[in-house]
Amino acid sequence: MQEIEFAVPIPSRVSPGLDRARERHLRWVTDAGLVGGGEARRRYEFSQVADIAAHGFPDATGEDLDLCCDLLGWMFLFDDQFDAGDERKADALAVCGQLTDVLRGGPPAPGAPPIVTAFARCWVRMGTGMSPAWLRRTVHDWVDYLAGWPTKIADRAHGVVLDPAAHLRARRRTIGCRPVLALAERVGRFEVPPPVWHASHLEAMRLAACDAVIAMNEIHSYEKDRAGGYANLVSALVHHDGLAESQAVQRVRETVRDSVESFLRLRSGLPDFGRAVGAEPAVLARYGGALAAYIRGYHDWGRGALRYTTRGHPGDLGLENLLMPRAD
């Protein structure tokens, strides 16, 4: 359902480094052991997942854009390991634990799976130059993202159609927006200092950005989710609220509109907020701009991304098992 239009009154921009970064990122996923040859490579190139970096971080170029491509690309590859069949479940759970340990300060074990070592290297790059306070809160955002995946495994085993609120709660973790918004500070070379970053005003902005992206994603991936028998907000609304499919789609579109409106209203309140809490106005403006750019960037990427097509789609990125310890 990528043809569905969303109201996102934020300017459309893209990093001038896209083409160069795409080529370089393909070498990186290959060198990191995340994408092998042949069919896996064909699927990865087809999916264009890492292009989202250039749309979501339009001011990033050079090594900063490369970091965004690698982290976002990693997230899609990690995601698809969970759709690759039940026999990978135990390994996927174990990997969530290993990644949590990496974030809490342990280097990956020798011979750790490629999905772990690749993340560990990205995490070192992501933390470079950032303060201890930013590192602490960003570890928490990453671990919260990781905590969403066992939920997905358990809910599938349960075989239940989650109600819309529960579905949204689970998606707020696995969508990965919070660590991505922390990445926006890193590549923008600024930080919202504590305790200002923790204020409910900014938390509400993050939540609105997150919900806008989730709701767009649910529409983009609906046909693919339905074909695969996976959870989706549209299906949850049909099942629990007794809506027709078209009504449910409309409801999700309204969630996009409401979330974006809420985000923009909170963003326009940043100068007043900053005066009250004594925060540097320029830093808050950059933060608001970075969040807005990610919402718009997701929108622009998602409309065209071949990841969500169902016609002529070569299959997901989970062809290769990236969860097993390496022999070397």
Place this chain on the structure above:
Amino acid sequence: MQEIEFAVPIPSRVSPGLDRARERHLRWVTDAGLVGGGEARRRYEFSQVADIAAHGFPDATGEDLDLCCDLLGWMFLFDDQFDAGDERKADALAVCGQLTDVLRGGPPAPGAPPIVTAFARCWVRMGTGMSPAWLRRTVHDWVDYLAGWPTKIADRAHGVVLDPAAHLRARRRTIGCRPVLALAERVGRFEVPPPVWHASHLEAMRLAACDAVIAMNEIHSYEKDRAGGYANLVSALVHHDGLAESQAVQRVRETVRDSVESFLRLRSGLPDFGRAVGAEPAVLARYGGALAAYIRGYHDWGRGALRYTTRGHPGDLGLENLLMPRAD
């Protein structure tokens, strides 16, 4: 408003070890440097905060009950450091960071503040005998609790009356229910294994338990919060939804009722849930029972707790600064 009645159809129970544990806990807070002599001790004894352990964990006795008293007592003492005036703000923020580092595996620095060393010792006791998976997820729950306090500081600086949803979001962190529910597994000597613990069914039970406790607490502490000029859900409803105070109180009572009903409905679904996910029925039953006991225990303790009286109240527990490095 402790006279207000709540519908909590869960049996009332209390640990037979209460009196012994209370005496021993008073020695512990003194030895740990958390409560000095004179007025600070008088206030602590008056508050009866650690008694909540015997109500919330009615099956715990001996060392297990002691651990519950110490951790719950610690939480109240920590909480009140944030109400002790602006001059402690920076130290309180720094302590949140130090506690996060302790949870992620670093021992406290030599000469660390008493609130940090006392927590570190409790955390070692809390983790004893628990699996790596339980430790990982419980660290996350503790860190999430700690992340709520900078929000409180920032929101006070902002000077805004949060809307009810934002107020509830912030309280879901600082109420501390999630680490307390993990403590219930520890002292019950059982664990809900992964990924079952992460299932949305159990997450919804935790959330309902948490919201029931929050809503009761908002009523219990309303007069005290109003007197101190602090945020409270009743005030949020009056301010944002245009309710009279009595209507707002009624709305919060309904939140208690709805949350408890939702919890009990989900609890009665545990056998079906367990069959679907292949979980041991006895473990799920114990978990449901432990959560129910904590809801009821909070209810019973909160009605009588002198912490929330406004008449003849000697003052909060923040008399002594527990955030400064120790000279010794």
